[in-house]
Amino acid sequence: MSDVSVTLDEETTLEEARGTGTSTVARVAKYAAFRLVILFFAVVVAIYLTVLIANMGGYVDEIRRGEIRNAISLQIYMSEDPELKKLSSAEKKELVDRRVTIEEKRRGLDQPFIIRSFAFLKNALTLNLGFAEDMMSDSGSKQVRLILLERLPPTLILWGAGNILLFFFALFTGLYLSRNYGSFLDKLIVALVPTSSAPAWFYGLFLIIIFAGILQVLPFGGLVDAPPPSNKLLYALSVLKHLILPTSAIFISSIAISTFNRRVFFLIYSQEDYVEMAKAKGVSDRTIERRYILRPTLPPIITGFLLLVIAIWMGATILETVFNWPGLGQALFKAIGLFDTPVIVGSNVIYAYLLAATVFFLDFIYALVDPRVRIGEQGRKV
């Protein structure tokens, strides 16, 4: 077991790889490349679905054609221009048709929707997201990309803080519980598992009522105090204060189930024969835990965590809305209210990329820690 040990430290991995031939790097790279292809497909499918839904399967094009014809007809028939007034109605109609054709060609509406949809797909994939109808970025731009990129850092801070806290807390508590199997705390966590059926935004409401409404110790929501402190340190502290409640909401909503899952894995793996063997040899508890239990459980734990992260991403919109957190999710909520199509589509595109990026990141770690990928026993298995 110790022969095939994997360290997260990349340099040693590379050195080992050089020693045993380049096959490890090649395998990890092959695995990563394979996952990248799958993820790229997923992004393409998600974005194409978005394009189809946002354009109502081409129906929006029909509406646009109608609008163009209406506007041009109005221009020509209502015109005070003496030249136009002289024309007969047949000539006017011809003129309208001609101008409509030119306008449709200019806006690309002469092509069938299916071709246009691929052009939209390409634009979306390259983050060429167009201009918002109503919304504006804080810097005053109407570019959807700028509006959304501005919202990205708060979202990443919130979800990064929540997930990292969750991952490590669940990992160590799970380990502790598996060591103290049957203790009061252990039973408590098992009993609390059903609380994880409610999503983070739901606990958020309760937290706001308790800590902001009744106790009035923490803010209702938002990113910083108003007006924002000019001092960098005070600004950071203010953000931190506003971060407490939403992060706690994420934490509370998933902590019981993730701890429970870790604990089950640890219990299963600690019953393996090689653990008994190591114990018999007199290996210390700490080493057994690190080498014989933690290491083989990491891949399934990462897969489990991956699913959790996906689920938490899905709830982003609503948690950010509840906490008035100026992230992507709240932008999406506002865009729904304003019926701002480009922003809604843009948010979906960014979400698809974010999800794929998260999954790829975790996949990569998975590839590094899973001996099956490294040793190549089974090239691709998740």
Added chain:
Amino acid sequence: MKTIREITRYPAAIIGGILIILLIVIAIYSLITIPYAEAVRLWRGGEDIWYDLPRTAAPAWTNLFRDKKLPETIILNSQDESVEKTVEEVSGSRTKVSFSLTFDYTYDGFPDEVILFFHTKYDEKKPHVNMTWITPEGEEIRVGSMSAENSSAYIFSQDEVLFRRLGRNLRPDEALFAVDSAAEAPEVLKGTYTLQVDGSIFEPDTELDAKLVVYGDVYGIAGTDHRRRDLTVALLWGTPVALMFGLLAAVLTSVTTMVIAAIGTWYGGWVDGLIQRITEINMILPVLPILIMIGTFYSRSIWVMLGALILLYIFGSAIKSYRAIFLQVKESGYIEAAQAYGANNVRIIARYLIPRIIPTLIPGLITLIPGFVFTEAALNVLGLGDPTLPTWGKVINDAYVNGALHQGQYYWILEPSILLMVTGLAFSLFGFALDRIFNPRLRGM
């Protein structure tokens, strides 16, 4: 039978089961007492249906926990038997009708609003009304004088003349209840109040009736919202909606997912590969944003949402776990036997593979329900709920949008949230307990 006996050994399963039964009883009760059309009418109705109720009033039982009792709504109608009406002929064409509306006011807070609604019948000449307010101390205050059109109303707080006469410290409807309306912190004078209504009728067949509503700050079991609607309607009706949505979504996704997993595992090869790849792609589709788009651009109907959600979940991560089980079952001896006697693929999948894993399906299915219930609530909270149905999520949305969190109207958010919580807990308690019974591998842990 054995399973049922085993279930009773798990307290979590018993609690969950009782809660589920309770929810089902509430759902059936709501469907029977408030038929669908009535629920929609009540919930979409505005002031015309709910004008008797106070705005954003907390539930009446909250008074039990308050030192200062908030007023309840008092409604007095001259059409009631208990109200005595005197009719006195003054001259040939003029008749005097008078009645007094008397009530006890024993609360510590001022009423939210006081309105007198007229209900009159006349041909041409409107009856004329003089109103006198009599305080518990016997003081008589002339409050209003007007000709009473049918379904017109006298709103005390908007009477400018009365406002000036009573001193400008308090709204007229508050000043009428105050011990000393000029005081810094006016207090409520408790006791029996009377509104004396004297009407002059100029036509023989004229009817004159009035309804006095003293709007309070608490109402009923559940309280009211910003549009005076009684929240019990939405809380009751939210139950069948949530249960139906959760159950249908869970059953339909689990069964289809299982069938797809069975087909994939049995045929193997490219079929299996394709299903695996679709699952991998589907797993990272942003479900909620896609639902949000459907809600914004197409339809907010609960059925469309249900359909879309099911489609997005069919190729969910559950396929992987079903596949793992099917791979084991596929190797069993009895499957080989079935093949040997010539059973075809469809028969093997439908009769031998699928029935084997139904015990594992049920707990999984039940634990899925809360997720779907919360997804439906989430869509409602985002303002993308079904436009006609009253649901829990919609109540939360109304409360949130109207600033209930900031104004301390916590009941408005807590009531639907607690119901959601109970539903979620009930199904997950029951589901997890079943999981332990059906999957003995976990039982020791």
